[in-house]
Amino acid sequence: MRDDAMHTPRGKNGRAPDVFTVGGWVPMQEYREDDPVDFAIVGTGAGGGTLACRLAEQGFRVVAFDAGAWWRPLEEFASDETHQAKLYWTDERICDGEQPLQMGSNNSGKAVGGSTVHFAMVSLRFRPEWFKARSLLGYGADWPIDWREMWRYYAYVEDALKISGPVNYPWGPHRPRYPYRAHELNAAALVLARGCDALGIPWCPTPLATLSAPRGKAHPCVYRGFCVTGCATNAKQSALVTWIPRALKAGAEIRDLSMVRRVVLDPNDRAHGVEYFREGRWRFQRARNVVIAGYAIETPRLLLMSATPRFPDGLANRSGLVGKNLMVQSNQAVWGLMEEEIRWYKGPPSLAMTEHWNYTDKGKDFFGGYCYMSQGPLPNAWAAVQTGRGLWGEALHSEMEKYNHQAGLKIVGETLPQEMNRVTLADEKDAYGLPIARITHSLCDSDKRLVQHALDFMSTALEAAGGKEIWRQEDDTCHLNGTARMGDDPNTSVVNADCRSWDIPNLWICDGSVFPTVGGVNPSLTIQAIACRTADRIATLRSRGEL
């Protein structure tokens, strides 16, 4: 029974799982497949889940599709890293380039709620200047959105998720106090704090999307530490327990276990609906508008798979940029041994952080910025770090035995958009008979210099905090953005500021793929802010008759 959700759809027969009660159900609106709904949305994560909610709340008739299962966290999320791999997108992808990516656990979700079901909850705003990175900072591309407008949407999302965070944030222009108080810091977080204090830079409790006080039927975080393998108490404010329940209440339908293979165009080259696989056969849902929100790999894959004789290179690809400018974030770390017992398995993994090197431009020999955070990998994740440095045999065991004294600092670092970093279709097919994604990735020199700068700085900080046996993990990446960038010019972008594709006016893209640059913070808050903005813009366009 425990993997029932992966085999039998739950969003059916007028009801959907109530994630807040054991075995409970809530009513769900259903739409007929031949009913041209206002929006068919592909993906229900930070982009699609948020957009489905906000569009439904503004009166649109919405059906959202997810390839993954509709989990009941209270009953089905085990305290077990291995078992919880069921939350990851583990369909095959081929990775090449100079730094082939590792996919799955830390960047790809397959579930209603998408990757937010297993994200680390770090909820940071972009630095304002990043929205004009080309003009103001001399790299990447400008966004077609003004930071002050984003600032309003950030505040909206922070309140919607009851983000816990500090009263005063040390960097950037004023922002309101976070809705919920900051969490208590664990010992791993205080190591970061000591290092920052010693080097004279600010730090703060990390703004996190996990409850520090009760909220409705969800209670505060119990510091169980299994955050990135799925929260079993609903303290984590994932799309699964926030936007999706709101979307259902507002009349949206969510179809789980529904893999979309193609956006279908009508004879006038407008989107007509989507073909999707559910319960053993291919189906078709009509829609007046289609939104793709599959994240930076599946979104371009679907656009490329939807090619027609008129659009042989895939949909919305006049610029030739669909699939290009894939941007990861660098995710290197320094690790060290502390005299005291740290026991970093307790609490959310990244309770303290510093954005110093996002907001400081002096003393850099690279473009972009990075933040760094305290860490708390569970045994399997930590073993992967240790085997990743080549340890085996008794050397592996004795290093692993130091687990409870370990501390670490890890970056989320900006990488530059490069067209050679891209998603294409491979010849190999997946279980649906669809071509799998090939992901080509290499770091540029600036990216590498950023990493070296960060590793040097963090080594000094960890040593100053009392760390011994310090070593550098040089190879990790996280998060995926780009591949369908937004912009002002149809020749150099795929969608406009409203996430509307230049080529097909009723085809939209709303997820991390639209990022022209990726910044040095985790992207989920920005993806959700853009989704909220997009919903408002769509409502405005409707009122003007421009939809």
Add this chain to the structure above:
Amino acid sequence: MTANRPPRYPGYDVLLKRESPSWDEITREVVDERLAQRNTPRFCDDAQWRALDALCTVIVPRSRQAKHPTPDGTTATARADRWAEPSVPVAALVDTKLFLDDRDGYRDARLPPLRDAWRIGLAALDAESHRAYGAAFADLDETQQRELVTRMQCGELNDAAWQGMPCKIFFDMRVLHDIGSAYYAHPQAWNEIGFGGPANPRGYVRMQANRRDPWESSEAKPGREARALEENRRAR
């Protein structure tokens, strides 16, 4: 060959918490299934299984440790005979992954899919072993096995049996990844490193350094071995 090694967390056993508020039903179910795993193959043939089992013992030797009581009441561990039943059935856990074709979501373009990579890799390891020592990998002594594994890690093996698959990439992305994650998914490994284990719904209270909740492991720092043993027996 290994002398007795006193455990860092004597007497600590995450399974003592199985009926406590730190374990929920779904967690009991999935860990029980892992503990019930027998060390027999469902995917590998005989030759593959012998090579895989031997390779697992080289990569995570503590999966074959024997436990025996010491005079002070703790359990010391030493290397068991390498043909003894393993205390953690790592090879069977890897074999199950292959049987289910349970993939990770990405594949380095230099490697074939999961099952093919292992089929080729295990056959190549035996071929290299025959070439260097005239015997199957499982029949080598430990020194020879470690020697061969080291050469695999350094990318120095290039028998035709590799079929063009780079041995170093196979070693890094498959051998270490699959075997390491199988061992450290087992309660024995959690006990060894003093991990709290499953923690729903109870979670933790004491977040500061050098503080432990009564249901957490206690470390046997020099001079406090007896106290650690006592605390670990009550850690439930």
